[in-house]
Each structure stands twice: as structure tokens, then as C-alpha cells.
Amino acid sequence: MTNPIKFSPVKILVGGETREFDLDNPELPDWIKDVAMTSGNYPYDKKMDWDAYEDQLERLQIELVKVQGWLQETGHRVVILLEGRDAAGKGGCIKAITRYQNPRTARVVALPKPNDRERGEWYFQRYISHLPTSGESVLFDRSWYNRGGVEPVMGFCTPDQNAQFLREAPRFEDMLVEEGIFLFKFWLNIGQEMQIKRFHDRRHDPLKVWKLSPIDHAALSKWADYTKARNKTLQATHTRAAPWTVVRTNDKRRGRLNLIRHLLGQLDYDGKDEKAIGEIDKQILGQGPGFLLNHWE
Numbered sequence: 001m002t003n004p005i006k007f008s009p010v011k012i013l014v015g016g017e018t019r020e021f022d023l024d025n026p027e028l029p030d031w032i033k034d035v036a037m038t039s040g041n042y043p044y045d046k047k048m049d050w051d052a053y054e055d056q057l058e059r060l061q062i063e064l065v066k067v068q069g070w071l072q073e074t075g076h077r078v079v080i081l082l083e084g085r086d087a088a089g090k091g092g093c094i095k096a097i098t099r100y101q102n103p104r105t106a107r108v109v110a111l112p113k114p115n116d117r118e119r120g121e122w123y124f125q126r127y128i129s130h131l132p133t134s135g136e137s138v139l140f141d142r143s144w145y146n147r148g149g150v151e152p153v154m155g156f157c158t159p160d161q162n163a164q165f166l167r168e169a170p171r172f173e174d175m176l177v178e179e180g181i182f183l184f185k186f187w188l189n190i191g192q193e194m195q196i197k198r199f200h201d202r203r204h205d206p207l208k209v210w211k212l213s214p215i216d217h218a219a220l221s222k223w224a225d226y227t228k229a230r231n232k233t234l235q236a237t238h239t240r241a242a243p244w245t246v247v248r249t250n251d252k253r254r255g256r257l258n259l260i261r262h263l264l265g266q267l268d269y270d271g272k273d274e275k276a277i278g279e280i281d282k283q284i285l286g287q288g289p290g291f292l293l294n295h296w297e
Contacts, residue, residue: 005212005214006024007022007023007024007203007217009021009022009023010023010217010220010221011221012196012220012221012223013221013223013224014031014192014193014196019031021196021220023199023200023203023217023220024203026204028197028200031193032193032196032197032200033197035193036191036193036194036196036197036250037194037250037251038191038250039190039191039192039193039194039250040189040190040191040192040194040248040250041191042191042194042248042250042251043283043284044250044251044254046251047251047253048251048253048254048257050253053253053257056257056278057096057256057257057260059273059276059277059278060257060260060261060264060276060277061096061099061100061260062273062276063264063272063273063276063277064097064100064101064260064264065100065101066269066270066271066272067137067264067267067269068101068102068105068106068137069270070267070269070270071105071135071136071137072105072135073135073270074135075134075135076135076180076182077131077132077133077134077135077136077137077180077181077182078132078136078137078138078181078182078184078267079131079132079137079138079140079176079181079182079183079184080097080137080138080139080140080184080186080263081140081143081145081183081184081185081186082094082139082140082141082142082143082186082188083142083143083145083149083185083186083187083188084186084187084188084189084190084249085188085189085190085195085219085226085230086195086199086215086216086219087190087194087195087198087199087202087216088188088189088190088195088249089188089190089249089252089255089256090141090142090188091141092252092256093186093188093249093252093255093256093259094108094139094141096256096260097139097260097263098139101137105135105136105137106136106137106138106139107130107132107136107137107138107139108138108139108141109127109130109138109139109140109141110140110141110142111126111127111130111142114126123144123147123161123164123165123168124144124168124172127140127143127144131176131181132181144165144169144172145169145233145237147161147162147165148162148165148166148169148229148230148232148233148236148237149226149229149230149233150215152229153219153222153225153226153229154215154218154222166232166233166236166237167236169236169237170236170237170239170241170242173185173237173239173241173242174239174241174242176242177241177242178241182266182267183241183242184245184262184263184266185237185242185243185244185245186244186245186246186247186259187230187234187244187245187246187247187292188247188249188255188259189246189247189248189249189292190248190249190250191250192223194250195219195223196220199212199216199217199220202216231289231292231293234246234288234289234292235289238288238289243287243288244287244288244289245259245262245285245286245287246285246286246287246288246289246291246292247259247262247284247285248283248284248285254281254284255284257278258280258281258284258285259285261277261278261279261280261285262280262285264277265277265280
């Protein structure tokens with residue numbers, strides 16, 4: 001299967017220089033290929049070894065199975081938000097977390113754009129029905145934070161609606177935490193050239209081409225706009241009750257492992273094996289907009 005959509009070349013500002021990029025060209029330019037992994041000041045120049053990754057991931061997934069049993073026994077509830085630019089690796093993180101989970105009590109929510117009725121509702125309303133009941137975990141593949149990033153950048157909401165969202169989100173999340181829900185907010189961050197490379201990979205992979213949309217193509221020339229929206233959102237919604245955890249995902253393997261380690265480290269479940277969880281790489285994962293800005297911009 002090929003993508004029937006044809007994408008026109010776009011001009012992209014990269015490293016202070018304007019370059020033309022043709023997503024339909026099967027040849028990835030060297031100016032992307034040579035620096036993709038280290039873009040955004042990423043601290044590693046190669047992916048983590050696959051065998052080492054699989055070994056560590058399996059140990060973490062055993063711990064995640066323990067967490068699911070603990071949730072069912074205690075009735076605790078977990079909400080995990082996965083946010084970030086397109087192609088940051090949200091779907092892969094969710095698959096790594098849920099691979100050995102019972103889908104009846106570990107649900108993934110990926111909502112389409114709101115319909116006419118939902119557009120007339122309170123913005124948070126359509127997300128509430130997807131929150132977990134006793135013993136459940138829910139993973140949001142994008143969440144109410146669409147109104148902090150994609151919507152204002154692409155003109156899908158007004159500035160007033162965006163400002164209202166940034167005021168209301170911390171209050172909404174305070175209620176979730178006060179209700180006893182364990183709320184995790186992960187922002188997955190990648191370098192610009194890595195995003196371009198992943199878009200190109202999707203465009204020319206018949207198994208992944210469905211992931212690429214005109215919105216993704218439009219995002220290529222809006223990197224700075226998304227950066228501004230990201231910074232504004234994280235600064236307004238990083239709170240004591242519901243902090244942001246930032247994960248650098250140029251290497252998806254390192255990103256997934258450290259994200260899961262953080263998740264496990266915050267839960268006091270039965271049979272917890274600290275040795276299996278291991279240590280977090282502090283170059284890959286940190287807290288809040290300060291960590292993000294100190295490392296990249």
C-alpha cells in the first residue's frame with residue numbers, strides 16, 4: 001500500500017539555515033541523516049544495543065505485571081498521559097507498557113477530533129468518561145493537552161480558548177489527584193532533524209505510511225511555533241500535584257526504559273524489585289520545563 005497523498009516540498013528553518021525538503025523523495029538528505037540522532041543536543045550518537053534493551057525491558061515489564069495485579073487488589077487507579085511532537089514515540093511507549101497487560105483493565109485511549117456535539121461541550125468533558133474505574137490504568141495517546149499544542153498552532157482553537165485551557169488544566173488535574181488517581185504526565189521530546197527523519201521513514205514504509213497525515217506535513221515548517229506552544233504549556237501546567245516528566249526520545253529504546261523506570265519508581269506496589277527497575281539516566285529523563293530548557297534551548 002502506498003500513501004495516495006502527494007506532499008509538496010517545504011522550506012524548513014533548521015539551525016538558522018533555510019532548507020528545502022521533499023518528503024516524497026525516497027532519498028533522505030545527508031543534512032538530516034548525519035545529525036538526526038544527536039539533534040537537540042542529544043547525549044548519545046547511537047541507539048542502545050537491541051539485546052541489552054530487550055533484556056532490560058523484559059525485567060521492567062515483569063514489574064508492570066505486578067503493578068496491574070496490585071491495582072486490581074487495591075482498587076487504585078492510574079492515568080498516564082503521553083504527549084509530545086508528532087513522531088516523538090508515544091505509540092511505541094504505550095506498546096512497551098501494555099504488551100503484557102490485561103486489556104480489560106489497562107486501556108489505551110486515542111480520541112479522534114471532536115464531533116459537532118463534543119465541540120459544544122465543556123472542553124474536558126469528553127475525556128472524563130474515559131477515566132479509570134477501580135483497579136484500572138488508562139493511557140492517553142494524546143490527551144486534553146491537544147489544546148495546549150496542536151490546536152493553537154494549527155488554528156483549531158482561539159487564543160482565548162487556549163488561555164482558558166491553561167488556566168483550567170491545573171485545576172482539573174488537582175481534582176483527579178485529590179480523588180486519589182495516580183496521574184503521570186510524560187512529555188516526549190525529540191530533535192528537529194530526528195522528527196524530519198521519522199516523518200520520512202513513515203512516508204516510505206508501506207507498513208507505517210498510514211501514520212503520516214497532512215497535519216504532520218504542515219508541522220515541518222512550524223517547528224518554532226510548536227516549541228513556543230510547548231514551552232508555554234509546560235510552564236503553565238507543571239504543578240506540585242501534577243508535574244511534567246520530560247523524556248528525551250531521539251533513541252526510543254532509552255526513552256521507553258527510563259519512562260517505565262520512572263513510572264514504577266513512583267508506585268508502592270507489592271513485590272517491587274528495585275534492582276530490576278534499575279537507575280534512571282538523568283540525561284534522558286528529568287522533571288519539568290527547567291530540565292527541558294537546560295538541555296535543548
